Amino acid sequence: MSSKEHRESKNGEYVGETMEKTMLMRTQESSENNPYSRIVQRKDAEPIATEDQDTIFPVEVLVDGEHVLSGSKAGKIRRWRIEDGREVGTPMDLGSAVLSIAVSRDGKWIVSGTKSGWVTVWNAESHSKMTEFRAHNNSVRADVSLDATKIATGSKDNTACVWSLSTGQRLLGPWKHDNYVATVKFSPDGCLIATATWDRNSVRVYDSQNDNLFVEFPVKVCSSLNYSLAWASDSKQLFVLSHDSYIHRVGVSTGTTLSKWYIHSGGRPTSVALASNEIFIAAAAGTSVSFWDITSEEQLGTIVEYTHKIFSLAMTSNYDLAAGGGEKITLRALCGILPSHYLDNVSVPA
Numbered sequence: 001m002s003s004k005e006h007r008e009s010k011n012g013e014y015v016g017e018t019m020e021k022t023m024l025m026r027t028q029e030s031s032e033n034n035p036y037s038r039i040v041q042r043k044d045a046e047p048i049a050t051e052d053q054d055t056i057f058p059v060e061v062l063v064d065g066e067h068v069l070s071g072s073k074a075g076k077i078r079r080w081r082i083e084d085g086r087e088v089g090t091p092m093d094l095g096s097a098v099l100s101i102a103v104s105r106d107g108k109w110i111v112s113g114t115k116s117g118w119v120t121v122w123n124a125e126s127h128s129k130m131t132e133f134r135a136h137n138n139s140v141r142a143d144v145s146l147d148a149t150k151i152a153t154g155s156k157d158n159t160a161c162v163w164s165l166s167t168g169q170r171l172l173g174p175w176k177h178d179n180y181v182a183t184v185k186f187s188p189d190g191c192l193i194a195t196a197t198w199d200r201n202s203v204r205v206y207d208s209q210n211d212n213l214f215v216e217f218p219v220k221v222c223s224s225l226n227y228s229l230a231w232a233s234d235s236k237q238l239f240v241l242s243h244d245s246y247i248h249r250v251g252v253s254t255g256t257t258l259s260k261w262y263i264h265s266g267g268r269p270t271s272v273a274l275a276s277n278e279i280f281i282a283a284a285a286g287t288s289v290s291f292w293d294i295t296s297e298e299q300l301g302t303i304v305e306y307t308h309k310i311f312s313l314a315m316t317s318n319y320d321l322a323a324g325g326g327e328k329i330t331l332r333a334l335c336g337i338l339p340s341h342y343l344d345n346v347s348v349p350a
Contacts, residue, residue: 055127057225058100058268058312059324062124063107065316071098072328075260077112082331083318089099089127099225100141103149109165111151119151121165128213135161135170139224141183146190150208154181156224160195162208171213178202182226187235192252194229194238196221203240205252215256218221219248227271227312234277239294241283243270246298247292251262261297264290269272271319280342282321291338301337319343 055073062069062079067088071077077092096116109130110122119142121131135142138157143152144165156161160181161173171285175195180347182198191216193206201218221228222243230239237258240248248260263269267286274281280300287309291300308326315321321333335343 015116024261027038032251045129052271055323055327056155056311056329057098058227059314060101060103061316061320061322062103063105065318065320067102068314068322068329069103069110070324071101071112072099075112075114077122078100080329082316092120092122092127094118099139100143102142102144104144105146109148111142111144111165111324113140113153116228116336117137117155117157118193119153119163119168121151121249131166131168133163135163141181143184143186143193145186145208148190150186150190152184152186152193152208154195155302156180156182160184160193160206172206172208172214175206175211175213177204180224182221182224182293183229185229185231187231187252188233189235192235194231196226196229196240198224198226203238203250205238205255212315215252215255217250217257220248222269225270225311228269228282230272230274232274239272239281240276241269241270245285247272248283248285249294259297263292264288264303266290266303267309270311272311273315273317275319275342276317277342277344280338282313282315284313284323286310287311288319291334293342300339300342302336 036209056070058071059175060069061335066082075094075096081088092128093115094114096114097114098108100113105134108124110124112120117134117138117140119135123130127149135153136157138156140153140155149165151165153162156310158177159174162171177197178199179200181197193208196203196338201220203215204216205221207214217238219335220243238250246260249258251258263283266288269285281294282289287306290303307326310323311325313323320331
């Protein structure tokens, strides 16, 4: 199938343009009826984006694939049911802007990092606090290890650390960087931790078992509000969205850029989300998102335009894409955007 055929529907209309009109129309309808009780709704590639009461920074999906989390500038984490867009449970209140949300692989814990430097571990069902500690004296990003025993943090104080999830005790670090650590990410096997430094040509990978720097390579990410790292499931490759709108596919064992490709000039590049089948990746820049085959490096479908800036992306195993930014979350099914064979549950090509 040609690129043009990928981008067009059977009747010749551009899918992205048609869907965006639907989104705008249904956003207006939802806002008029009940603007705050429902912020997302999926189904049949007909997205709804309705206004929340605050600026949304991170979004994350729970492992059940049925709920999406949002973190706000006002310091609240909310949980929303994907099926009908209704809020579930009480908001998790942190009192400071939420800059990161991570969910443990077993689905039991939600880990958050805030602008004030605090890390909080929440019970995913009850939304009660399990552990809370001051990890840094400034803005902090946090991620959780595969076995849900460790938390990695990166901060505006130019350091990264590893902590015990259950006690908040520091286990490793601080690892000093030459600027703000904009994002931090455990490898899927939990053995490595990647950090990206804002406004510096530096992505680093550390051994999570000791204080050793494993490898460093020169890729610069854009801005301090950044979600631009994605690991392959074998923990051997890392995808990085750079400040100049390239996706870099890096071999972690050597720090070598295996390939890179330009996404689109839609504005500030902020986030990537790798599909669960690992054959395509979504990338956000400004108010738009594009999709790419990670083997051929060809664009898939159309560039999808939103009515709000995109700060973060998250994708469910059912290929629903959540995009958070501004005062909106938009969640759409990718079945109406990408060729169907990209949405099958297949393995990454060798």
